[in-house]
Amino acid sequence: MxxxxxxxxxxxxxQSKLPINKDLIKALESIVYESQFIKDSIDGDRYTKTIQSTYSKVIQDAKKEKSIDTLANIHFGNNNYLHDIKSLLWIYFSANAGKDELxxxxxxxxxxxxxxxxxxxxxxxxxxxxxxxxxxxxxxxxxxxxxxxxxxxxxxxxxxxxxxxxxxxxxxxxxxxxxxxxxxxxxxAGYYYDSEIRDYKNWYNSDLTNPQEYCNMARLVGQKFHTNAPSKTAIHNCINFAGEExxxxxxxxxxxxxxxxxxxxxxxxxxxxxxxxxxxxxxxxxxxxxxxxxxxxxxxxxxxxxxxxxxxxxxxxxx
Missing domain, CATH: 3.40.50 (Rossmann fold)
Known part of the structure; x- marks a missing residue:
C-alpha cells in the first residue's frame, strides 16, 4: 500500500502572483506605506495610524536581513515582535487570498x-x-x-x-x-481569533488600495490582535511558526x-x-x-x- x-x-x-523573498518585503512595505494616504474623515482612521507606527520597524529590519523568515528566526524569543511579524504576514496573504490568482x-x-x-x-x-x-x-x-x-x-x-x-x-x-x-x-492566512466574542472567524480577499477596505483591515487588526500574551492559548491569527510552543x-x-x-x-x-x-x-x-x-x-x-x-x-x- x-x-x-x-x-x-x-x-x-x-506561478501565482504572490511574491517571495525581497519582493515579499516590498509587498509588506506597501501595506504599511498605504496607511499614510488614508484621510482623517474616514471612520476608523485612528487604527490606520497605528499600522505605520507598529510595522515600520518590521519592514526596516526585514530589509536589513533581506528575508522575513530570517528576521522571524532572529527574534524568535521576542513574543511581541514576533506577533507583529505574524500579523503583517497574515494581513498580506489574507488580503490576497480568494482573488483567483492561482x-x-x-x-x-x-x-x-x-x-x-x-x-x-x-x-x-x-x-x-x-x-x-x-x-x-x-x-x-x-x-x-x-x-x-x-x-x-x-x-x-x-x-x-x-x-x-x-x-x-x-x-x-x-x-x-x-x-x-x-x-x-x-x-x-485567512483565519483569526476574535478576542471580543471569543470565537474564530475568517477574513480574506480585500483591496487594500481602497481606503474603506484598508480602514476595515486596520480596525480588525487593531481590535482583535492587541493581546501579545505568550500563553499556550494566545493564538490570534493562524500564522504560527513551527518552533513556537x-x-x-x-x-x-x-x-x-x-x-x-x-x-x-x-x-x-x-x-x-x-x-x-x-x-x-x-x-x-x-x-x-x-x-x-x-x-x-x-x-x-x-x-x-x-x-x-x-x-x-x-x-x-x-x-
Missing part, C-alpha cells in the same frame, strides 16, 4: 489525486500535503474545482490549522486526525507524525530545507519509517539532493 506526500516550499507557488499547477495536482469513485469532488485517502507556505493556493484550487466558498474548504479538504479554527471546540472529539490531508507547517503546534506535530509515518513516496517541490526549519524537517524525515522513494521537483534538483544526502544519510538509497 502506498501513500504519497508532497512537501512544498515557496517555489510551489512560483498557480495552475495546484489544480493539476488535486485533479491527479481526486477520488474518481466519489460523486462529488474529494481527494483520495493516499494523498497528503505538508506545506511551508502561508498562502491559501491549495485551498483556492480545491474551492474552485468543488464549487465551494474559500473559507469552507478546510471542512472538505481537512486542512490544518484552518479546520481547527473552524471547529476548535469539537476538533479533538469529532475530527478523525487520520483524515487531515493538508498541514500548513508555519500556519496560514502552543496548543496549535502541539496538535500540528501529532498530525505531521501521522502523515509522515504512512508516507511511502515523498515529492519535494520548491523547497530548499532552510536551517531555521531544521527541527521540523528532521521531525518529518525521522518519522517517515515507511519511506521508499523521494522525487525532487525543483529548478536545481541536484542541489536539493546533495543537501538531503548530507543532512540525512538514511535517505541515500531513496533519492
Amino acid at each position: 502506498t501513500h504519497v506526500t508532497y512537501l512544498l516550499g515557496a517555489g510551489a507557488s512560483a 498557480d495552475p499547477r495546484y489544480k493539476h495536482l488535486l485533479l491527479r489525486f481526486r477520488d474518481k469513485v466519489s460523486k462529488t469532488f474529494k481527494l483520495r485517502d493516499d494523498f497528503s500535503v505538508l506545506t511551508w507556505n502561508y498562502d491559501l493556493q491549495l485551498e483556492e484550487a480545491y474551492a474552485s474545482i468543488a464549487g465551494l466558498e474559500l473559507w469552507k474548504t478546510p471542512l472538505h479538504l481537512k486542512s490544518y490549522p484552518g479546520l481547527y479554527f473552524l471547529k476548535k471546540d469539537t476538533f479533538n472529539d469529532n475530527i478523525d486526525s487520520k483524515q487531515v490531508q493538508l498541514i500548513h507547517l508555519n500556519g496560514c 502552543n496548543q496549535l503546534n502541539e496538535t500540528k506535530k501529532d498530525l505531521v507524525k501521522l502523515i509522515s509515518k504512512k508516507t511511502t513516496h515523498l515529492v519535494i517541490i520548491g523547497y530548499s530545507f532552510q536551517d531555521f526549519n531544521e527541527n521540523m524537517d528532521t521531525f518529518i524525515i525521522e518519522n517517515m519509517e515507511n519511506l521508499r522513494y523521494i522525487m525532487i521537483q525543483d529548478k536545481y534538483p541536484e542541489k536539493i539532493e546533495e543537501l538531503l544526502r548530507n543532512k540525512y544519510p538514511v535517505l541515500h538509497s531513496k533519492i
Whole structure:
C-alpha cells in the first residue's frame, strides 16, 4: 500500500502572483506605506495610524536581513515582535487570498489525486500535503474545482490549522486526525481569533488600495490582535511558526507524525530545507519509517539532493 506526500516550499507557488523573498518585503512595505494616504474623515482612521507606527520597524529590519523568515528566526524569543511579524504576514496573504490568482499547477495536482469513485469532488485517502507556505493556493484550487466558498474548504479538504479554527471546540472529539490531508507547517492566512466574542472567524480577499477596505483591515487588526500574551492559548491569527510552543503546534506535530509515518513516496517541490526549519524537517524525515522513494521537483534538483544526502544519510538509497 502506498501513500504519497508532497512537501512544498515557496517555489510551489512560483506561478501565482504572490511574491517571495525581497519582493515579499516590498509587498509588506506597501501595506504599511498605504496607511499614510488614508484621510482623517474616514471612520476608523485612528487604527490606520497605528499600522505605520507598529510595522515600520518590521519592514526596516526585514530589509536589513533581506528575508522575513530570517528576521522571524532572529527574534524568535521576542513574543511581541514576533506577533507583529505574524500579523503583517497574515494581513498580506489574507488580503490576497480568494482573488483567483492561482498557480495552475495546484489544480493539476488535486485533479491527479481526486477520488474518481466519489460523486462529488474529494481527494483520495493516499494523498497528503505538508506545506511551508502561508498562502491559501491549495485551498483556492480545491474551492474552485468543488464549487465551494474559500473559507469552507478546510471542512472538505481537512486542512490544518484552518479546520481547527473552524471547529476548535469539537476538533479533538469529532475530527478523525487520520483524515487531515493538508498541514500548513508555519500556519496560514485567512483565519483569526476574535478576542471580543471569543470565537474564530475568517477574513480574506480585500483591496487594500481602497481606503474603506484598508480602514476595515486596520480596525480588525487593531481590535482583535492587541493581546501579545505568550500563553499556550494566545493564538490570534493562524500564522504560527513551527518552533513556537502552543496548543496549535502541539496538535500540528501529532498530525505531521501521522502523515509522515504512512508516507511511502515523498515529492519535494520548491523547497530548499532552510536551517531555521531544521527541527521540523528532521521531525518529518525521522518519522517517515515507511519511506521508499523521494522525487525532487525543483529548478536545481541536484542541489536539493546533495543537501538531503548530507543532512540525512538514511535517505541515500531513496533519492
